[in-house]
Amino acid sequence: xxxxxxxxxxxxxxxxxxxxxxxxxxxxxxxxxxxxxxxxxxxxxxxxxxxxxxxxxxxxxxxxxxxxxxxxxxxxxxxxxxxxxxxxxxxxxxxxxxxxxxxxxxxxxxxxxxxxxxxxxxxxxxxxxxxxxxxxxxxxxxxxxxxxxxxxxxxxxxxxxxxxxxxxxxxxxxxxxxxxxxxxxxxxxxxxxxxxxxxxxxxxxxxxxxxxxxxxxxxxxxxxxxxxxxxxxxxxxxxx
Numbered sequence: 532x533x534x535x536x537x538x539x540x541x542x543x544x545x546x547x548x549x550x551x552x553x554x555x556x557x558x559x560x561x562x563x564x565x566x567x568x569x570x571x572x573x574x575x576x577x578x579x580x581x582x583x584x585x586x587x588x589x590x591x592x593x594x595x596x597x598x599x600x601x602x603x604x605x606x607x608x609x610x611x612x613x614x615x616x617x618x619x620x621x622x623x624x625x626x627x628x629x630x631x632x633x634x635x636x637x638x639x640x641x642x643x644x645x646x647x648x649x650x651x652x653x654x655x656x657x658x659x660x661x662x663x664x665x666x667x668x669x670x671x672x673x674x675x676x677x678x679x680x681x682x683x684x685x686x687x688x689x690x691x692x693x694x695x696x697x698x699x700x701x702x703x704x705x706x707x708x709x710x711x712x713x714x715x716x717x718x719x720x721x722x723x724x725x726x727x728x729x730x731x732x733x734x735x736x737x738x739x740x741x742x743x744x745x746x747x748x749x750x751x752x753x754x755x756x757x758x759x760x761x762x763x764x765x766x767x768x769x770x771x
Contacts, residue, residue, distance in 0.1 A: 647715060
């Protein structure tokens with residue numbers, strides 16, 4: 532199945548098909564293999580334990596940045612994110628999905644519309660509000676599907692007054708608790724996909740957030756972490 536054909540959620544494929552490399556989940560690449568080797572000491576160890584290790588590696592060692600992000604075909608491949616160690620939900624969810632597939636764990640990519648508390652006033656202006664097109668990962672462990680969101684790293688969450696999302700491999704990791712008591716709100720589920728549905732993702736981004744894009748990149752000249760810190764305050768990313 533080609534990427535352009537993935538304009539709507541695909542029917543649930545056999546589990547063994549969901550462990551194969553794809554155009555975007557290109558785990559056979561040296562970059563993804565190196566990323567895995569830096570995290571997982573024993574690939575034959577307990578699958579859930581290794582999936583959890585990879586979750587935290589993607590969450591906290593891949594810098595979450597929305598500005599100047601590459602949304603080209605190459606830019607959204609797992610191998611590119613493993614190399615640059617930077618991206619936002621679309622990039623990080625693909626890297627996690629690819630990494631677990633390399634260990635024989637079936638995975639799919641899930642997309643939805645969410646109301647997001649982790650946003651600066653400048654980002655909200657570019658996005659056109661606080662409703663974001665969002666990507667996460669669905670993996671199959673112990674006979675069931677669980678959703679995982681290895682997106683916002685813990686330092687960034689601290690800056691925006693949110694608790695980072697934890698993941699134990701047995702329960703969905705979806706709803707970011709917020710300091711005000713509110714949680715990330717899922718407004719629409721676009722379904723699960725066997726590979727990153729490039730045409731659908733880009734059409735959704737252009738439709739929902741036209742001011743956020745410059746061709747196949749997001750707008751440049753910003754830093755989500757710096758926009759959370761008052762000018763007189765130290766940046767926790769520099770002091771932690």
